[in-house]
Amino acid sequence: xxxxxxxxxxxxxxxxxxxxxxxxxxxxxxxxxxxxxxxxxxxxxxxxxxxxxxxxxxxxxxxxxxxxxxxxxxxxxxxxxxxxxxxxxxxxxxxxxxxxxxxxxxxxxxxxxxxxxxxxxxxxxxxxxxxxxxxxxxxxxxxxxxxxxxxxxxxxxxxxxxxxxxxxxxxxxxxxxxxxxxxxxxxxxxxxxxxxxxxxxxxxxxxxxxxxxxxxxxxxxxxxxxxxxxxxxxxxxxxxxxxxxxxxxxxxxxx
Numbered sequence: 001x002x003x004x005x006x007x008x009x010x011x012x013x014x015x016x017x018x019x020x021x022x023x024x025x026x027x028x029x030x031x032x033x034x035x036x037x038x039x040x041x042x043x044x045x046x047x048x049x050x051x052x053x054x055x056x057x058x059x060x061x062x063x064x065x066x067x068x069x070x071x072x073x074x075x076x077x078x079x080x081x082x083x084x085x086x087x088x089x090x091x092x093x094x095x096x097x098x099x100x101x102x103x104x105x106x107x108x109x110x111x112x113x114x115x116x117x118x119x120x121x122x123x124x125x126x127x128x129x130x131x132x133x134x135x136x137x138x139x140x141x142x143x144x145x146x147x148x149x150x151x152x153x154x155x156x157x158x159x160x161x162x163x164x165x166x167x168x169x170x171x172x173x174x175x176x177x178x179x180x181x182x183x184x185x186x187x188x189x190x191x192x193x194x195x196x197x198x199x200x201x202x203x204x205x206x207x208x209x210x211x212x213x214x215x216x217x218x219x220x221x222x223x224x225x226x227x228x229x230x231x232x233x234x235x236x237x238x239x240x241x242x243x244x245x246x247x248x249x250x251x252x253x254x255x
Contacts, residue, residue: 013045013046013070013071013072013094014072014094014095014146014147016045016072017045017046017072017074017094017095017147017171017172017231018147018171020210020230021230022225022230022231022232023045023046023072023230023231023232024044024045024046024221024232024233024234025044025045025046025047025048025071025072025074025231025232025233025234026039026044026047026048026233026234026235026236026237026240027048027050027054027214027233027235027236027237028047028048028049028050028054028056028064028236028237029050029053029054029055029056029236029237029238030054030055030237030238030241031054031055031056031060032237033060033063033064033066033067034067035237035241036049036064036067036068036237037067037068037069039068039071039237040067040068040069040070040071041069041070044071045071045072046071046072046073046074046094046095046231046233047068047071047072047073047074048074048075048076048097048233049061049064049065049073049074049075049076049093050076050236051075051076051077051078052076052077052078052099058084058087058088061075061088061091061093062091062092062129065091065092065093065129072094072095073092073093073094073095074093074094074095074096074097074149075088075093075095075096075097076096076097076098076099076151077096077097077098077099078099080098080106080109080110080113082109082112082113082121082122085098085110085113085114085122086113086114086122086123089114089122089130089145089146090125090128090129090130091128091129091130092128092129092130093146094146094147095146095147095148095149095171096114096146096147096148096149097149097150097151097174098110098148098149098150098151099151099153099176099179100151100153100154100157100176100179101150101151101152101157101164102154102156102157102160103156103157103160103163103164104160104163104164104166104167106164107150107163107164107167107169107170108167108169110148110150110169110170111148111167111168111169111170114145114146114148114169115142115145115169116140116145119142120142124138124140126138142169145169147171147172148169148170148171148172149171149172149173149174149212149231150164150170150172150173150174151174151175151176152164152173152174152175152176152180152200153175153176153177153178153179153180153183154179154180154183155183155184155196156183157180158180158196158199158200161173161199161200161203162203162206162207164203165203165204165206165207165209166207170209171209171210172204172209172210172211172212172231173200173203173204173209173210173211173212174211174212174213174214174231175196175197175200175211175212175213175214175229176214177213177214177215180193180196181193184196197213197227198227201227201228201229204228205228210230210231211228211229211230211231212229212230212231212232212233213229213231213232213233214232214233214234215232215233215234215235216234216235216239218234218235221234
């Protein structure tokens with residue numbers, strides 16, 4: 001029997017998430033599994049299901065995970081609640097993103113929520129989707145568990161980013177630009193913001209981890225890759241849909 005812990009059929013997508021290879025993804029916030037399925041057919045490396053700010057509740061996660069074929073399916077949970085993290089993993093999420101990770105202690109607690117005893121506190125059920133509903137033997141080894149993306153989105157998180165990055169089980173330091181700028185009290189391109197980004201990149205590099213970020217302007221992608229970010233999400237389904245609808249409305253104005 002296979003010991004795979006994920007329902008994902010594209011192991012290369014997860015391999016890329018764990019490697020230093022650049023990975024391009026996007027945010028899915030609409031709450032539509034059809035949009036998720038369409039996005040998964042368009043050649044992206046990963047898709048983020050946003051439970052924090054998007055129109056997705058816990059009941060929406062399973063239909064979205066079933067719809068995604070190919071890219072790694074990353075679920076952003078809205079809180080640090082261990083039970084929710086465990087349920088998302090049981091449903092077959094390929095990775096979990098957690099917002100507002102501000103200290104090594106918080107990072108360690110999140111790692112424990114994602115790992116089985118004796119390395120963590122996650123409860124084991126053999127009948128869940130992550131293990132093929134009991135048709136595959138579970139692999140509880142720490143190295144086999146889905147990646148953890150810890151969001152750095154505050155001045156406190158930046159101050160503690162070296163310790164967060166050094167936490168075993170944290171795989172990716174993922175910058176939340178909007179909240180980070182609010183916390184720093186600055187605008188895009190401000191020296192304090194750029195310095196914070198450099199601290200995150202340096203912490204990831206020093207600890208053999210990966211740095212990621214969300215961008216709204218796709219023209220920034222190349223520059224961010226050059227700086228050292230390797231896991232980049234560009235835009236969101238809602239923004240892409242809005243731009244498409246506005247372009248249609250523009251036809252009337254051009255007539």
